[in-house]
Amino acid sequence: MDLKPLARDERADLAAFLETLTPEQWEAPSLCAGWRVRDVVAHMISYEGLGVRDLAGRLAQGRLTVNRTNAVGVAGSSERTPDELLAMLRQRLQPTGLTAGFSGLIALTDGVIHHQDIRRPLGMSREIPAERLLPALRGALKLPVIGGFWRARGVRLVATDLDWSRGSGPDVRGPAEALLMVIAGRRGIVPELSGPGRQRLADRVERPPRDG
Secondary structure (H helix, E strand, C coil): CCCHHHHHHHHHHHHHHHCCCCHHHHCCECCCCCCEHHHHHHHHHHHCCCCHHHHHHHHHHCCCCHHHHHHHHHHCCCCCCHHHHHHHHHHCCCCCHHHHCHHHHHHHHHHHHHHHHHHHHHCCCCCCCHHHHHHHHHHHHHCCCCCHHHHHCCCEEEECCCCCEEECCCEEEECHHHHHHHHCCCCCCHHHCECCCHHHHHHHHCCCCCCC
C-alpha cells in the first residue's frame, strides 16, 4: 500500500496547525528532549530529500549515533525563522528520498509522532485519523531507528479505542496514540496506560537516552 498520500496529509495538517502558533509557542519545549517546537520542525525538514550518499555524510558528521546525527540536521536550520521553517515544510509535503522509504511508512510514522511531540506539551490535542495512526503504530514497531520493537518486547499492546493489538505477554492497554508515543520512547506518557505489563514497558521508556 502506498502510504505517501497519507504522509502528505499528515504533514499538511501539521503545517496548518503550526500556522496558528504564536512566536512563544514556537519556542516552547517539545517532547523531544532539548528540542523546541521549531527544532522538531527543522528536524523533519532536514531529512526530506536525502539520498543514501547524503545520509552517509550526515551519519559521519554525527559520529554514527542517532541523536548526534539528528542534531546535525537541526543545526543547519537553527537561524531560520518560524515563517521560513513553515514555508519549507509546505514545500516538502510530498515525501521524497529517504523519507519515502517503505512506501512512505517512514514519513508517515515520523510525521504522526512529531506532530504529537509538538501538540502534547502545548496541551492541544487532536483526533488522529485511524488510517494514519494504525500504520504509524506498525512503523514504530518496525523501523529500527525508532526502537519500538525493543521497548515493546515481551508485552501485548492493546488499543482501547481502535481494533488493534500486537505482541505477546502481559497486557499494556490504552489509547492507540498513547501506545504509539510510549513505544516511540516518549517519557511521561506511561501513566496514561494500564495493565500488568505497564511497569515492564515503563522500565524501558523512562531510562536515560543511550547515546546522548
